[in-house]
Amino acid sequence: MIPAILSRPFSEKTGLIPGTKKGADMEILVLVKHVPASDAAIKVAGDGRTIETAGLSFVLNPYDEYAVEEALKTKEAKGGSVTVLTVGGPETVKTLRHCLALGADKAIRIGVEGGELDGLATSNILADKIKELNPELVFCGKQAIDNDDSQIGPRIAARLGWACLSDASTFVLGDAAWSGERDIEGGKESVEGSLPAVITCDKGLNEPRYANMKGIMMAKKKPLEEVEASPMASKVEMVKLAPPPPRPEPTILGEGPDAIPALIEKLKNEVKVL
Amino acid sequence: MSKIWLAFIEQREGKIKKASLEALTLAKNLATQAGGTVHAALIGDSVQGLSSEIAGYGAEKIFLAESPDLALYSGDAYSKALAQAAKDSGAEVVIASHTAMGKDLLPRVASLLEAGMVSDATQVELQGEDLIATKPVYAGKAYKTLKVSGQPFCLTLRPNTLPPQESAGEGTIVTVEAPAKPFLDWVKEILAASTDKTPLQEAAIVVSGGRGLKDPENWKLVEGLAEAFGPGVAAVGASRAVVDAGWRPHSEQVGQTGKVVSPTLYIALGISGAIQHLAGMSTSKYIVAINKDPDAPIFKVANYGIVGDVLEVVPSLIEAIKAAREA
Numbered sequence: 150m151i152p153a154i155l156s157r158p159f160s161e162k163t164g165l166i167p168g169t170k171k172g173a174d175m176e177i178l179v180l181v182k183h184v185p186a187s188d189a190a191i192k193v194a195g196d197g198r199t200i201e202t203a204g205l206s207f208v209l210n211p212y213d214e215y216a217v218e219e220a221l222k223t224k225e226a227k228g229g230s231v232t233v234l235t236v237g238g239p240e241t242v243k244t245l246r247h248c249l250a251l252g253a254d255k256a257i258r259i260g261v262e263g264g265e266l267d268g269l270a271t272s273n274i275l276a277d278k279i280k281e282l283n284p285e286l287v288f289c290g291k292q293a294i295d296n297d298d299s300q301i302g303p304r305i306a307a308r309l310g311w312a313c314l315s316d317a318s319t320f321v322l323g324d325a326a327w328s329g330e331r332d333i334e335g336g337k338e339s340v341e342g343s344l345p346a347v348i349t350c351d352k353g354l355n356e357p358r359y360a361n362m363k364g365i366m367m368a369k370k371k372p373l374e375e376v377e378a379s380p381m382a383s384k385v386e387m388v389k390l391a392p393p394p395p396r397p398e399p400t401i402l403g404e405g406p407d408a409i410p411a412l413i414e415k416l417k418n419e420v421k422v423l
Numbered sequence: 424m425s426k427i428w429l430a431f432i433e434q435r436e437g438k439i440k441k442a443s444l445e446a447l448t449l450a451k452n453l454a455t456q457a458g459g460t461v462h463a464a465l466i467g468d469s470v471q472g473l474s475s476e477i478a479g480y481g482a483e484k485i486f487l488a489e490s491p492d493l494a495l496y497s498g499d500a501y502s503k504a505l506a507q508a509a510k511d512s513g514a515e516v517v518i519a520s521h522t523a524m525g526k527d528l529l530p531r532v533a534s535l536l537e538a539g540m541v542s543d544a545t546q547v548e549l550q551g552e553d554l555i556a557t558k559p560v561y562a563g564k565a566y567k568t569l570k571v572s573g574q575p576f577c578l579t580l581r582p583n584t585l586p587p588q589e590s591a592g593e594g595t596i597v598t599v600e601a602p603a604k605p606f607l608d609w610v611k612e613i614l615a616a617s618t619d620k621t622p623l624q625e626a627a628i629v630v631s632g633g634r635g636l637k638d639p640e641n642w643k644l645v646e647g648l649a650e651a652f653g654p655g656v657a658a659v660g661a662s663r664a665v666v667d668a669g670w671r672p673h674s675e676q677v678g679q680t681g682k683v684v685s686p687t688l689y690i691a692l693g694i695s696g697a698i699q700h701l702a703g704m705s706t707s708k709y710i711v712a713i714n715k716d717p718d719a720p721i722f723k724v725a726n727y728g729i730v731g732d733v734l735e736v737v738p739s740l741i742e743a744i745k746a747a748r749e750a
Contacts, residue, residue, distance in 0.1 A: 187679045187699040191564035200565065211680050268530065269539050294679055296560050296567075298542040300530040303498065307531035312607035313498055315527040318673070328611070332674050333523040334440075334622035336615045338496070342608030352680055353673035384539025384576070388555065388568040393705065396724045401717070405731035406739040412711065413743050415727055420688050420709045422628060422652065423747045 175229035177220045178282060180275060180289035180301065181248060182210040183241040187294055197389050209244045212290025214357040215350035220288045221252045222355060223322060230254040234278060236261060236271055242373065249368035250360035256373045267383035268300035274378050275301065276308040284345065291316045291349040302349035312342035315349040428454040428461045429486070429514035431505055432477055433524050434470055435496075435613070442520035442625070444480050444587035446580050449547060450518045451481035451590055456549050461592070462486060464508040464517075464599070466501050468494035471596065478594025480587060485594055486512055490601035496524055499607040502531035508599045509536060509575060516554070521579035522624075533577040540577040541569055545584050545706075562679035562702030582624055583685050623675065626658035628688045629704070631677050633662035635693015635714060635733050639670040644737040645692055651744040660684065660704075662694045678703035693733040696721030713737070 185191065185200070186208045192201040209217070220231045232255045233248040235241050245256035259274060266274070279287060292299035299315070306313030312327075314320065318337070320329040328341045332351065360368075402411040417423040430447040433440040447463055454461040463482035465473060467489065474485050486508035493500060505528065509517050517532060519525040521543045533540040541547075545566075546557040554571040556578060623629060632645035649657035661671040663678050677684055679699040689707035694700060696712070696719055704710070705724050712725035715732045722728045729736055 185561065187562075187702075188697065190698060191561045193565055200561075267539055268542070269533065269537070272530075272534065294562060297558075297562060297683075298540075299526050300533070300540060300542055303527055303530040304534040306498075306607075307502055307534035310607070313527070313531070314608060315498070316523065330614065331523065331527075333613070334625060335620055336613055337674075338523075338610045338613050340608060341611050342499075343605075346608070351673070352676070384571065384573040385541060386570045386572060388570050390560070391566050391568070393559070393563055393566055396705065396710070397726055399722055399725050399728060401722065401728045401730060403729060405729070406736050408729040408731070409736065409740050409743050412727060412729060412740070413747050416688070416711075416744070417747060422656075422688050423744065 175223065175227045175286065176282065176284040177223055177229055177231045178279060178284040178287045179213070179216050179220045179231060179233045179248070179253065180287065181213040181217070181233050181235050181244060182290070182293040182295070183207050183235065183237055183244040184210045184293055184295040187211055193390050193392055197391070198387055199390065207240070207244070209247055210290050210293045212292060212294070212350055212352065215352060215354045216288035216290050217248050217251055217253065218355045218357040219320060219348070219350055220286070221358070223286065227322070232257060232282065232284070234275065235259070236266070236274055245373055246368050247360060249371045249373070250364040251358060252364060255371060258373070258375045260375060260377045261380050263380075265387065266380050267385040268298055268304060270380040270383045272301050272304035272308060274380055276305045277378070279305065279309065286322070286345065287347045289347070289349050291351045299349070302347045306347040312344070312346040313349070314340050314342060314346065316351045317348050318351045318353045320348055320354060426459045427512055427514045428459055429509055429512050429517045430461065430463050430482070431517065431519035431525070431528070432463050432465045432473070433520060433522060434465065434467050434473060437467070437470060437473070439473055439476060440520065440522060441587065442522055442582035445582065445585055446518045446520045447477070447480045447482060448585060448588045449580055450516070451588070453516075453547065453549055462512045462514065464488075464505050464512075466493055466504050474594050474596055478592045479589050481590035481592040483593045483595065484512065484597050486597050486599050488599040488601045492604050492606075493601055495610040495613070497606045497609040498527050498531055500602040500609070501528055502535060503602045504599055505532045506535040511597065511599055515574040515576065517575065517577045519579050521581050525579050529577050529579050536575050536577070538575045538577050539571055539573060541571065542579050543581050544578055545581050547578065547580070559683070559706070562683060562699070563706055564698070564702055581685070621655050621658040623658045623660055623677070623682050623684055626656070626686055628652050628657035628690070629660050629677070629684050629686045629707070630657050630690045630692065631660035631662065631694060631704070632665060632692045633694030634664045636665070637734065641734060642670065644733065644741070647741050648690065648692070648737055648744070651741045651748075653748065662700050663697070691721050691725070692737060694721055695719045696724065
């Protein structure tokens with residue numbers, strides 16, 4: 150159900166929906182993903198469809214760190230509670246506990262049968278859960294650094310009929326509206342919108358905090374709910390996963406400024422940029 | 424497979440983005456192969472004048488949503504207009520470029536159409552009735568090949584993947600009803616879109632600097648080398664180390680948590696080549712690395728390397744490039 154706030158008319162003067170939420174507690178949801186660390190070497194497994202996970206360190210998706218931080222900052226400013234939500238197997242509990250240690254109040258893991266879901270199936274499962282939890286703000290990373298799809302945030306917003314700011318590099322929350330900025334090619338655009346909203350977070354939005362010992366201890370006692378969902382069939386099917394095409398054999402042209410003429414020759418005759 | 428292929432044409436301030444002509448070219452190539460037709464969708468304020476340019480890349484019909492309210496991008500309004508255009512045109516595949524606008528817009532359209540989607544494809548082909556798309560994952564540490572089933576279907580194409588190809592189309596205008604205000608979200612203004620600076624992802628040459636520059640003062644060497652290639656040709660990038668150190672803004676970071684670039688020439692100055700940096704640039708056609716450490720991992724992906732201190736090599740390199748261009 151779409152909250153009633155959207156059916157109210159915009160104020161001509163402010164361009165915003167007259168708010169009622171000042172000082173009121175805000176329900177905030179953060180969508181997170183458990184992914185291989187960005188400094189991890191990725192090896193395709195023997196099946197040609199998955200990666201070798203042995204010895205691989207998995208972390209909270211780096212862009213989701215900014216989402217968790219923004220949610221915690223918003224809670225500290227407005228009051229309310231922060232719930233983190235993920236779709237994934239039991240191994241993702243580690244990442245959820247990490248979010249609880251950072252300061253989130255509650256975590257939910259949605260387990261699904263079968264293999265990896267596509268963007269449509271994943272976003273529909275998340276959107277269903279969001280409808281049930283009825284938050285006013287949903288934060289997530291601008292993309293997960295495994296699939297690099299950047300679909301989930303805007304997909305959920307469209308499915309729910311909510312506003313969306315993707316790739317947020319700044320975010321300001323008003324009483325019933327928000328504004329923020331996002332990088333575009335060669336500049337930025339400043340965006341405004343109504344609540345409820347989905348905000349996907351870029352690096353630079355804030356300085357994510359670290360978990361301290363007290364947070365880690367408290368996280369063990371915070372509620373972590375695990376539920377199952379039945380996804381729709383994915384429409385995008387994996388055919389294969391392959392290593393990147395090999396780079397040509399490197400050539401060292403020489404040492405110091407003496408090597409410059411050889412480089413100029415390559416730039417002129419082979420790369421053809423001079 | 425598909426009868427109608429719809430390409431979204433991105434315009435900002437009445438100028439068509441080259442990357443969306445690449446998307447249109449892909450749609451045209453696939454439509455030709457499948458015996459189908461390619462249409463374009465254009466959204467904005469008073470943009471009908473762009474239709475002849477679009478027709479010049481093979482669009483038979485141009486689905487046009489025009490309104491003063493659509494002068495600036497609104498993800499909400501544009502997605503509704505494009506989904507409407509997809510329905511009106513009977514499109515089974517909607518293709519856009521994976522630009523800042525495209526990657527916000529197409530997932531919304533895909534949801535409105537209940538469609539599957541491939542993001543940031545670098546290769547797309549038809550195999551019989553199936554559409555097969557390949558895209559980099561883990562920021563290019565691996566490539567995933569996907570098969571698409573069910574229609575409609577949405578796809579974003581990585582910019583600079585194929586050159587736009589002119590081809591005559593009818594370009595018949597078909598009006599699409601423009602969504603009416605209030606919108607859920609809207610761009611209020613474009614900030615600092617400096618026209619003299621070449622966007623990182625669109626530049627043919629990217630010159631990036633890292634910790635080997637030693638001091639933010641020395642950044643002028645990176646900028647100087649970029650400028651040496653001529654006005655508007657080269658863009659400047661940065662490694663995560665110098666962004667985290669506060670020398671450069673995050674918008675210039677190249678790597679897994681920054682921009683992924685794929686220029687003709689990438690020049691890495693004083694960048695050691697951490698895995699997460701390589702992930703952001705290793706699809707560049709040519710890579711040149713200058714680093715004083717001969718064992719730096721950047722040399723493993725470079726076509727050409729110079730072992731040396733960037734502070735010594737770059738000033739002479741700038742002069743040599745200027746001399747070569749004047750010759």
